[in-house]
Amino acid sequence: MEILIAEDEIRIADSLKKNFLQSGHHAIIAKDGEETLSMLHKIQFDLLLLDWRMPKLSGLEVCRKIRSGGSEIPIILLTALTDISNKVEALNAGADDYITKPFSFTEVMARINAVARRYKSSANSIVFGDNTLNLITRVVTTPKTQIKLTDKEFDLLKFFLDNRGIIISKELICEKVWNLPFSPKTNIVEAAVKNLRKKLEETTEQKFIKTIYGEGYIFFGD
Amino acid sequence: MEILIAEDEIRIADSLKKNFLQSGHHAIIAKDGEETLSMLHKIQFDLLLLDWRMPKLSGLEVCRKIRSGGSEIPIILLTALTDISNKVEALNAGADDYITKPFSFTEVMARINAVARRYKSSANSIVFGDNTLNLITRVVTTPKTQIKLTDKEFDLLKFFLDNRGIIISKELICEKVWNLPFSPKTNIVEAAVKNLRKKLEETTEQKFIKTIYGEGYIFFGD
DNA sequence: AAAGAAAATGAAAAAAATTTCATCATTCTT
DNA sequence: AAGAATGATGAAATTTTTTTCATTTTCTTT
Structure with a gap:
């Protein structure tokens, strides 16, 4: 799968990318909200892993913009907070799923596999x-x-x-x-x-x- | 598609076979009920066109035997009579569809295409x-x-x-x-x-x- | 055009699925 | 172990779906 990692914390982004590569996926990193959107226009991704807190445009805003543009790309939001209102906001904005930080890579992979299964299988x-x-x-x-x-x-x-x-x-x-x-x-x-x-x-x-x-x-x- | 025509009236069987060939299908003729069954065991067919009245074993009996054997091959019964009890019997015996004689080739083809669509498409x-x-x-x-x-x-x-x-x-x-x-x-x-x-x-x-x-x-x- | 058969339809009845609610059970925290 | 919170459950209430029935409409035949 082609995955776009939208995450400004370089260490997290890199670690995710490395892990994806090892699992046979291909990942690209976007450092802020604006870059995320422009990337999405250039390349066809299968999944967007989107950080909640990001410079320029927040993950939530990015999410809303993507959905209002009509795209149905699966989006998983990465959120630092645990409180419910956040989750509800995420889903309302059009995210498919959310993962709360700190997360294990196993957790991320399980969700990504779910997305893959869902979009692959006919x-x-x-x-x-x-x-x-x-x-x-x-x-x-x-x-x-x-x-x-x-x-x-x-x-x-x-x-x-x-x-x-x-x-x-x-x-x-x-x-x-x-x-x-x-x-x-x-x-x-x-x-x-x-x-x-x-x-x-x-x-x-x-x-x-x-x-x-x-x-x-x-x-x-x- | 590979079609088995079980029909003892040679003229009808031949005409069907010729038409199938022209439509890009492949057809084989069985002259009676017993031959039909033995053919089915030898070759893998996609569809059985089965005459109601046939020597040795009637179409209905053949139909029942096939179904009790667990096969799910699509069966279209060709019946000479119009009365309802016949149709009900046909369906109860496990036929998927029935066509009453005299039939037009167009009619037969429409039904065959339906079967094809159903079994091909996933x-x-x-x-x-x-x-x-x-x-x-x-x-x-x-x-x-x-x-x-x-x-x-x-x-x-x-x-x-x-x-x-x-x-x-x-x-x-x-x-x-x-x-x-x-x-x-x-x-x-x-x-x-x-x-x-x-x-x-x-x-x-x-x-x-x-x-x-x-x-x-x-x-x-x- | 009229009569008779077949099909369409609206409303009522029946059945099935879904949701709510009150209560009971389980799990977690201290 | 007790108290508080969360989850499970049976039964009732509600909603939705499906079926029936009586009537109207449409079609075919004469």
Whole structure:
């Protein structure tokens, strides 16, 4: 993949770039917001890793400009702060995901692989464990039976599968699966997870969705 | 495509074969039911055109045997009679479609192209007119807006799209979309067509689904 | 043009899916 | 171990989807 790293802290940027190269990807560094935008116009990237704090134009502003220009390039925001309003802002600005600093390279790679999987695959089924989700019919085929998923069950499972092995927060799920800005008044996510778990784990007798207390969920399976 | 023509009337079989060759397909003729089965075991075919009345084993019996053997090869039954019980029997036996004799070659080709399209394509969207149906999200993108389809709307539209340009009877729709043996007591098909038409034709201001009085529906668009 | 069959339609009914809410269980912090 | 926060859950409420039904419209045949 062709990755654009927008990060003004040279040490972080370099370290990321080196790691990407080792993983078989190609990365270019942009040092500020303006350079990021001009780079994007010149070269076709598959992913943008975008720092929140940057000179000239903040990551958030860059993100907004990219989306208002109609581009659908996957964007992962790197943010130094943990507080929720930041995350919500990030998603509202059009980011696909966010990672809070300090981050491990493993974490970054897991998310990048998710993006890669999502944008590469045109297959119409996804295998997890010894089950298969048919993306067209929305039927999960297990060794025992077949389970027909409802709309929301499908959307949620698909989101989990697209982000296997990554901790995903409820805010992100809410934003991506329901297209709602996360509001803590509701517990739709919990309820939907409950339904999906019941349907999935009751028949397969396996655990797929693990709860990470205070952080979100993580999906296991292959 | 590699097509097996199971037909004992030599004139019909030969004429079909000649036409297929001209359309760039390859066809082989089997003269009776037993030969059909043994051929299928020897060679990998993409489609079976199966006559209802044949020596040794009837088309229906052949059809049942093939399906009970687990094969999913597309089967189109050629039947001389028009009556409904025959059609229902055909579908119950595992046929994908049926054509009543006398048939025009154009009719046969239209159905064969449908089969080809269905089995070839692994794309996750279908274009019709200047609209696109995303098979994963089940959203139709028109030049004006986007329309999210419900379960049944999607299934029905998909079935129409897979069979563009072919008259499809309500029995067939009922059997394939609802997995129900057609019962004339209900008008689910009409109702579903109404809903789909409303949703689709209201926003696009185009006609896609034409009613063929006494025969069924036909979908235009491409 | 009239009669009869087939199809379309709006509204009601039924069924299914989704969300909310109150309560219970679990996990974390101290 | 207790208290506080977070997550799970069953049941009810709500919303959406699907189906039925009665009526109107359209089409075909005579």
